Amino acid sequence: MQASQNLEIQNQSTNMEAETATEEGLSLIKQLASCNKSGRDRALRVLLKTWLPTQLNLHDDHMKKLWKGLFYCVWHADKVPVQTQLIDRLSSLVLSLHLPLSIHYFSAFLLTMRREWSGIDALRLDKFYLLIRRFMASFFALMRNNLWDLELVKRLMGVLEEVTFFADDKFLGNGVNYHIASVFLEELRPYLPLKAEVLEVVLVSFISVSAKVPDKVLLGKIRSNMFDALLGAGKRLLEVKKLGEDVGSGDEVMVFGSIALTMGFSSKFYELGSSPECCQGNRKVLFGLHEEFLKLEKELESSGIEISIPDVVYNDDEVVPTLVPLAGEEMEVGNSEPSEVVMVNGSAEKLLKKCKNREKDTGAADTKAEKKKKKKKKNKKENGILDSDSEKSSTDRENENVVANDAV
Incomplete structure (x- = not known):
């Protein structure tokens, strides 16, 4: 009984939020025909960048x-x-x-x-x-x-x-x-x-x-x-x-x-x-x-x-469309995520799955490599041949691996 009441309250809350978003959108739409350029540009930016893509x-x-x-x-x-x-x-x-x-x-x-x-x-x-x-x-x-x-x-x-x-x-x-x-x-x-x-x-x-x-x-x-x-x-x-x-x-x-x-x-x-x-x-x-x-x-x-x-x-490789910024709006270059840009008909899900699989494969490979390195270091310590130069070269190689993995 309590669960059904909570669900009903949640649905009502969701509907109210949707109605509020619609009202805000309609209010902004009215400003698009305004002769005031700054008000028109602001309404256009919010509608196209924030409001419409969430509908x-x-x-x-x-x-x-x-x-x-x-x-x-x-x-x-x-x-x-x-x-x-x-x-x-x-x-x-x-x-x-x-x-x-x-x-x-x-x-x-x-x-x-x-x-x-x-x-x-x-x-x-x-x-x-x-x-x-x-x-x-x-x-x-x-x-x-x-x-x-x-x-x-x-x-x-x-x-x-x-x-x-x-x-x-x-x-x-x-x-x-x-x-x-x-x-x-x-x-x-x-x-x-x-x-x-x-x-x-x-x-x-x-x-x-x-x-x-x-x-x-x-x-x-x-x-x-x-x-x-x-x-x-x-x-x-x-x-x-x-x-x-x-x-x-x-x-x-x-x-x-x-x-x-x-x-x-x-x-x-x-x-x-x-x-x-x-x-x-x-x-x-x-x-x-x-x-x-x-x-x-x-x-x-x-x-x-x-x-x-x-x-x-x-x-089946996705072609991500290049979005042109509105006048006065800066193009955002950093922190771009394909999942946010490629919202085309579920094909984004395929791309995300590929990325996740690639990450899993890379992660598994890195784990194996680390185990081998630890084992190698242990053997070297036992043999007394681990010196500062070898530690430096090992660190360099690890940094190169990190950069390569980031690039992937």
Whole structure:
């Protein structure tokens, strides 16, 4: 009975603390739209460094309010260095928050950009273009940090499609969609090559978007910035191979060209172009791309040249994101712990286990070494050959071992 009462009191206390933290966060969020720079900077620093990272999840209305405030922080940032630091800081949070909160944060960012897009004047457009580009880079970095887990890739691509390309929010935010389509392949480029099943989710989804969206401008952006670029690379790669010339595995022609030649895009364009879900006005574009890719694939087949997407083995070593400090905030260099920085979706636990195992192994090795040294000293004492020089050299060796172990 007493135990249950104590548990109830503890739960009530926890709930009260959570409510207090939420109220404090909401109070700080209101200050983000302030014209007072010092108050705005202080609220931003506390929210991003202390408050948001401690939240396991956030109510949707609170996340929207947070992003409305963050939007106006970017709006008020006039000097280029301040803009860049702030944008890098906001986008890097995608990599450091707990995974569900990170996805929610990214989704709210897209929604906010679409909602506010029509109110952005021409003088401020460039910094918001940069903001979108940086978030797309973090979007792919989050997939990379999770070793391109197929379920997570599908989930993230689903969020991107639902909140932007297939959004029914009635906002005048098509410019956001256009810019994402324009930079998507460029921001994906540093992470290529990828496994075919990942590319299937990441790229083929844009064929579905091309079939179903009634927006002709978006259709043109997807065609020119993605599939025309892949098609051109495929043609150049085939020409180079016919001439017997070598192409580096990391060369853009090889990376994009192998995708164009091996992913079977022609049949996918034909299938979706023939689908009842395809917009009537989009069929001509899809069938045109079908013919272009089919011609390229047949040319590859008749040439007898073998081209394939290379086998990719994803490294499970964690890549810790570099967080950019806010304006006026010093970057903390010392006493950094990976467990505090890499909060990405439980993969931090794997890293911690590796570190602990390494420590155990090192500790065991050190214990054995010490036992051997003690035994050796004992024998030397018995033989009367232990002198000050030997003690000095032994101490030096021990110090070197300590430094080496610290470095490990």
